[in-house]
Amino acid sequence: MGRIRQMLLRYGGRWALGLLLTLAAVLYTLDVWTSHTIARQDTIISDLRMRLEPFALEPGIVIVDIDSKSLTEVGRFPWSRNVMAKLVEQLTRHYEVSAVGFDVSFPEPDTSSGYDVLAQLANRELKGIPGLKDEIKRLEPALDYDGMFAEALRGQPVVLGFNLSEGQRKGVLPEPAFTTDFLNGRVGNAYTVNGYEANIARLQEAAAGAGVFTATTDADGLVRSSPVLFRIGDGYYPSLSAATLATALGATAIKPKMVGTVDTLSQADRDASAFDTMQMWVDRKPVSFPVGEGMIATVQFRGPGGPGGGAFRYVSAADVLNGKVAKDVLEGTIVLVGTTAPGLQDLRATPVNAEYPGVEIHANMIKSMLDGRFKVRPYWAQPVETMLVAALGVALALLLAVLSPAWSVLLAAAAFVACAGFNYLMYSRYDVILNVFICLLLVATLFVLNLAWGWFFEVRKGRALVSRFGEYVAPELVERMAEDPEAYNMDGESRELTVMFVDVRGFTTISEGLSPKELREYINLYLTAMSEDIRSSHQGTLDKYIGDAVMAFWGAPVSFPDHASRAVATALLMQDSAARLNRDFLARGWPELRIGIGLNTGPMHVGDMGSKIRRAYTVMGDAVNLGARLEGITKVYGVGIAVGVATRQQAPEFAWRELDLVRVKGKNEPVAIFEPLGKPADLAAGVLEEVAQWEAALAQVRAQQWNAAEQAIAALAARHPARGLYALYLERIAHYRAHPPGVDWDGVTTFDSK
Incomplete structure (x- = not known):
């Protein structure tokens, strides 16, 4: 329980904030709150995924392009229906394509032949001319361009396109793929309009079918998806791509796949089951492909589009009319007739190209239907996103708080890559569209949160630690302590330590023989050398200066199992430093420097002690008092260092000379005292x-x-x-x-x- 409480005290704040951020992200995935900015970032990521999609030339789908060359050779568009009739005859009879889909509509009769004008003249101004009326009547078949076009369409696999528009109903609609009665109570949440601009009756009746070519755009004006079915009134009508493919396959029906009966499904399942999958029935067998909500599918753009820029071959309509295209290029293919010529207003803004041919959008849709693969956002996408955000958020919120900065960077980077990788895997391999930005944002936010927390709180604690302990211990120990400041404090505790007392022999005589300035330099040089030996060489804690005396200890605040050995090694080093200083002092004419050092190991009280006015991090106890007595005893035995038996026992790597068994003032038990000589290998x-x-x-x-x-x-x-x-x-x-x-x-x- 103590360990748990300690962790809660240290990490509880970060855990709580991290879990709160995770909860906010989960609520976003559940649509409890929304953000246009986050949604926009998901759109940008979706666009990037589209641009990264690989593609290869698809020989089974060809675009007959009413391009600038065609306009130059044939004339301005729209062309007369006799030209369109010849184009259809070339494609169906000469090139024997499997289907033709027109990405243009014919909502009005073609009067460009002048027949109506001639007939009017014969009936009015020129009706007195004998035989004129009959002669004009004889010319009617050659001048009835709509009739010629209708005759070319009749019995051929040709699908006409038509447009949707609010506020008008023009032309004749084809038979719907199905009506609301077919849904049997399910909600048909399709793209719905009440108006249309369809083809004239003569052409529609002659054609094999018709499909909607209306482009649907997102709020930013880009085309990213396309409905497979549109609702007009009570009828559902296929898109141009679906109708063209159905004609090519000889499908008898285009309908959504139904799951269960309406009585056995919940309302949510009724909606979802009606839109999961679309089916074309070919030879009484279904050809299925998935769709998203509202019977809308995401367009899988294959390349930047246009002639030579995508997965589809473009041929000039003029070359088709003139028979200049090799037959094997078109034979058996699905052909879409459209235009890329500037000014004909069939270039769309898409994520892959700001001027993407509208006809190629239909080509991409047909390719996806043929493959049975669409990039879709299924009804279970939201639960998956919620579970992913929740699991990743909770894991990171708990782990990032306790890990070191290096491991936090690695974990956050791994989570970021895993989240993005999983999203791209679902998109590229399983054709599932999942929103990912909220997940990436959560990973980045949790990482920055813990980084900032560590900087503003942990670093401040570390700085406070440096401020409190920096004057006592070596810099490298302060750095080590700053990595885990919670593990170190100045609270009092009992611990086994080794204490040192150092004093200058005959300091009164020394001070009398030097001027104040010389004495200050003398003592400063001495204390600096002793302090460096204590702190830097063997990482002791400098306690205090008591006039010319120095007090230090080992084993706190940073614990060392070999604190006794470190203290002994430091004492020997200090004697060497004192000898070096003494030679320098004597050269200056200053008094001789000799020091005595007492060491003792034992249980001590260590912590921040003192009064309200002044406090210090120090040690107290009988073992400390004995260390002080041993420093004074060195003068009696004529040695530089005297240590207690406990220190001797815990530093067996040194050679020792026993000095005596002593009973110091205030102690009843005798203590063996020793002089360290150094490591045996180093002795003369x-x-x-x-x-x-x-x-x-x-x-x-x-x-x-x-x-x-x-x-x-x-x-x-x-x-x-x-x-x-x-x-x-x-x-x-x-x-x-x-x-x-x-x-x-x-x-x-x-x-x-x-």
């Missing part, structure tokens, strides 16, 4: 042998074998006259001879002063 030859001889002599002292001990220590003193320890023990032996300690003596030296 003969040092370890000297230590062994000393330890044997010390054992003789404790056994009260005064003569043997004196002889052994005297021999050591002769070889090492500067060693004050040997002189001390020779004096003690002389004292013990004169004043025997008694048979119950425990070998302990008691100190009554600090």
Whole structure:
């Protein structure tokens, strides 16, 4: 429970905010709230996916183009119906195409032959001319261009196009694919209008069918989708692409696929089941292709469009009329007749091209129907988006808060790529359109949130940590602490540490021999060197300066299992630094520098201690007091460093010389004290042998074998006259001879002063 509480205290704020953002994203996918900006970004991504779609030439669909060349050779458009009749005859009889779809309509009779004018003259102004009326009547078949066109259409697989418009009804509609009665109670939510501009009756009756070529645009004016069926009144009429394909396949019906019966379905399922799939019945077998809501399918644009720019071959209508196109180019193909000529107003703005031929939109639709594949947004797209956003949002909200910056970057990048990759996989392989921007936005927002939180809160905590601990510990330790500031504080706690006390020998004499300016430089150089050794070399915590004395400890705030070894190594280094400084000081004519160091290891209270006026991060306890006593004892034993037995036990990698068993002021239990000599491999030859001889002599002292001990220590003193320890023990032996300690003596030296 403590661990959970600690995590909640540290990460609870970020978790709550992250989950709140995830909830907002989920509500967006459920249409609880909307955003034009987010929807617009999804549109931009959808357009990008369209442009990335690969394509190859589709030989089965050809566009007969009323292009600039055709206008030059044949004349301005619209052409007379006798020209259109010849075009149909060329395509159906000579080139034997499987179907022709006209992306143009013929809503008015063609009077360009002049027959009506001649007939009027014969009946009025020129009716007195004998035989004129009969002669004009004889010319009627050759001048009835609509009749010629109708005759060319009759019995041929030709589909006429017609347009939808509000407010007018012109021409004759073909038979609908089905009516509202067929839906049997299901809601027919198709593209609906009440007006139309269809073909004249003579042509429509002769044609194999008709289809709507009206382009539907989005709010930004781009064509991205096209209805497969349109509703006019109670009838549903196919698009030009669907009607042309149905004619090419010889389909007998174009209808939506029904699932179940209306009585067994919920209202939502009634709507969805009516629009999932469209079917063309060919030889009593269905040819199916999926559609989206409202019987609308997304156009899969294959290339930027236009002659040579897409997946469809373009041939000039003039070349077809003149028979200049190789027969194998058109034979058996589905042909769409349209125009790319400037000024004929059949260029559409699309995501892949601002001037995309309208006729090629129908070609793309036919290709998708033939493949049985449309890019659709099925009715289950919204639940999938909701589940994806919820799962990804919750995972990132929880994980990004606890991960390091490097792992957060990797996780956020992986989530971003996975989200985009899954979306593109569903689009490219399974033809499913899913909105992705809200998911990408959530990933980016959660990442930025945690980045900003880390910067504004964690970094501030880290800076506060640096401010609090920077003067105590080494910079590299502060950096380590700043990575996890919650793990470090100044609250009091008990911990096993190693404490150090350092003091300058004879500082009163030194201060009397120097001017104030020299003394300041003297002490500054000394304290700087000692502080650098403590903090930088072995990452100790500098506690305080007490005049010329220095206090430090190891193991807090950053815990080290080898704190005793670090302290011993630092003490040896400090003695070397003091020797180096001493040589410099003597060269300047300054007093000699000698220091004494006391070390002790044990349980201590560490934390921010003091008063309301001033506080400091320090250590307290019996083990600390003993460390201070050991620093003073170094003067007695003539050594530079004295440590307690606990420190000796936790730093076995060093060579040691035992100094004594002592009972310091304020302590009843005796303590063994030692002098560290360095690592055995670094010692000069003969040092370890000297230590062994000393330890044997010390054992003789404790056994009260005064003569043997004196002889052994005297021999050591002769070889090492500067060693004050040997002189001390020779004096003690002389004292013990004169004043025997008694048979119950425990070998302990008691100190009554600090």
